[in-house]
Amino acid sequence: MKNPIYSAIAAVTMDGKIATHARQFTNWTSKEDKDFLHKLLDRSDVVVVGHNTYKTAKKPLDKRNCIVMTRSVSKIVQKNSKLVFLNPTRENLDKFIRRMGYRRVAILGGAQTYTYFLEKNLIDEIYLTIEPLVFGRGMSMFESAKVLRRYFKLVSVKRLNKKGSLVVHYKA
Amino acid sequence: MKNPIYSAIAAVTMDGKIATHARQFTNWTSKEDKDFLHKLLDRSDVVVVGHNTYKTAKKPLDKRNCIVMTRSVSKIVQKNSKLVFLNPTRENLDKFIRRMGYRRVAILGGAQTYTYFLEKNLIDEIYLTIEPLVFGRGMSMFESAKVLRRYFKLVSVKRLNKKGSLVVHYKA
Numbered sequence: 001m002k003n004p005i006y007s008a009i010a011a012v013t014m015d016g017k018i019a020t021h022a023r024q025f026t027n028w029t030s031k032e033d034k035d036f037l038h039k040l041l042d043r044s045d046v047v048v049v050g051h052n053t054y055k056t057a058k059k060p061l062d063k064r065n066c067i068v069m070t071r072s073v074s075k076i077v078q079k080n081s082k083l084v085f086l087n088p089t090r091e092n093l094d095k096f097i098r099r100m101g102y103r104r105v106a107i108l109g110g111a112q113t114y115t116y117f118l119e120k121n122l123i124d125e126i127y128l129t130i131e132p133l134v135f136g137r138g139m140s141m142f143e144s145a146k147v148l149r150r151y152f153k154l155v156s157v158k159r160l161n162k163k164g165s166l167v168v169h170y171k172a
Numbered sequence: 173m174k175n176p177i178y179s180a181i182a183a184v185t186m187d188g189k190i191a192t193h194a195r196q197f198t199n200w201t202s203k204e205d206k207d208f209l210h211k212l213l214d215r216s217d218v219v220v221v222g223h224n225t226y227k228t229a230k231k232p233l234d235k236r237n238c239i240v241m242t243r244s245v246s247k248i249v250q251k252n253s254k255l256v257f258l259n260p261t262r263e264n265l266d267k268f269i270r271r272m273g274y275r276r277v278a279i280l281g282g283a284q285t286y287t288y289f290l291e292k293n294l295i296d297e298i299y300l301t302i303e304p305l306v307f308g309r310g311m312s313m314f315e316s317a318k319v320l321r322r323y324f325k326l327v328s329v330k331r332l333n334k335k336g337s338l339v340v341h342y343k344a
Contacts, residue, residue, distance in 0.1 A: 012188065014298065014300060014324065014340075014342065015188055015312055015313045015314050016184065016187055016188015016189070016312060016313070017188070017312075020319045021319075028321070115308070118306065118308055119308070126186065128186060130340070132323065132324045132325060132326050132342060133321055133322060133323045133324065134290065134314065134320065134321075134322045134324070135314075135316075135319050135320065135321065136287070136290055136291070136314045136315075136316030136318070136319060136320035136322070137312075137314065137315060137316045137317075137318070137319055138319060140187055140188060140189075140309075140312065141187050141188070142187050142306065142307075142308045142309065143308075143309060144307075144308030144309045145309075146308070146309070147192045147193075147307050147308060147309055147310060148306065148307065148308035149200070149305055149306075149307065150305060150306045150308070151304065151305045151335075152186065152304045152305065152306070152336075153304060153335055153336055154304050154331070154335065154336020154337075154338065155336075157329055157331070157338065159326070159329070163323075163325055163326065164324075164325055164326020164327075164342070165326075166326065166329065166340070168186075168302070168338070170186065170304055170336070
């Protein structure tokens, strides 16, 4: 059986922030980025999000296969045909994804969720949309306990619009 | 008299980090980025750095006009013909730069120095070199006390090498 491909997908500011604070609904990304994200998700078999991200995006996620990472369940709880809550401290997420036969996995954040995959060295590729603005402070994409040095290779850069939102695609 | 042009120049990781910790010497950027930086500095009239950054880069800076921002002096101290220490809490840096007749000002960091110019709304352009690696944690380019939303426009994207170091140029 083929390995799953884990794609971390994030929109960041020029100063690398994914939000001004936790639980912020992402209202600062461009329409073109949202369109790009939906295309990526249409190609994915399943979406993985943290519980906070899930709460801010319940509606747009409800038509997709979705795994919510949360400590609020003891192991795995099937909420409905498309929705699973999984406690990653109690259950191996990668094993679950293989058991389900998912090939293309879209990791949508937030920081704790991105970091889980980074620390476990599971990220195969990153799609980073860089929006042309600065927050000055806020939440970074990763909040690893230790400094890591993970090297990637640039695959492509794509300009999405006139103001200059960029999608930068990297492979591990 | 023409206004000075303030260019913030920074190398960052994919997760927006300028260093793993304060006072880290920048040993993780590509040769191509160093060459690019030197070309930018050759076109600049003066370099502005914080005291920590100055200490880690004394040697490469000693042939350039250099303003070190520091609270270790009371106002302005001319250290030698090229080197000035200036306390930005006691002296207006922009006025000093105008008085000196400097046109092209290269801001090289660290975070406190970048943030000073961001908060004062002085940044005219940003050259961001994005190196294809992730630290997972570390120092961000800006550490503003409050969230700001400063919008920029993309001017150009340039790929520096095979692994995919990018220079992204923005204007305010």
